[in-house]
Amino acid sequence: MEASLRSKDAFVIRRSQILLASSRGRSPPKIAQSLGCGSQTVSNAIHAFNERGLDALTPGSSCPKRFHVALDEQSAEVLRQMLHRSPREFGYDTSLWTLAMAANVAFEEGLTERRG
Incomplete structure (x- = not known):
């Protein structure tokens, strides 16, 4: 995980920072405040790690999983x-x-x- 802090990918670096801070017992609001991101971002990272382990460091698709077509x-x-x-x-x-x-x-x- 610490090696990920030297990644060229900002997503990987941010997730690593969040997860390392969480492993040290810091609360999500404190992590969010210190990293300048939202509490939801921190919660999402922790939840993804709990579900997928180190695969949570790999960015997923930003495309919505569902969408509604309003016009034919x-x-x-x-x-x-x-x-x-x-x-x-x-x-x-x-x-x-x-x-x-x-x-x-x-x-x-x-x-x-x-x-x-």
Whole structure:
């Protein structure tokens, strides 16, 4: 574990620091404070180590395990075309789209089943 502190990978170094501090009896909030990270990050590292051992030092995929597709291909194309138009055509007082405005218009135009 101590050898991992010399890794070129920041993820491996941070996890090693967390796990070594935990093995020395430091609490997750104290570890988080001393390393400048969140308590949840510390808890995740400790939990991963308890489940997977040293494999917890290997970064996993950052891709979500599940996702919801809000638009089919046809609706996505309609949305792309809509975003090339001015938001003023849809009742907004600006010429620049925001994500929230696009989500609202997509819902109002029937492109999505729920409001963003």
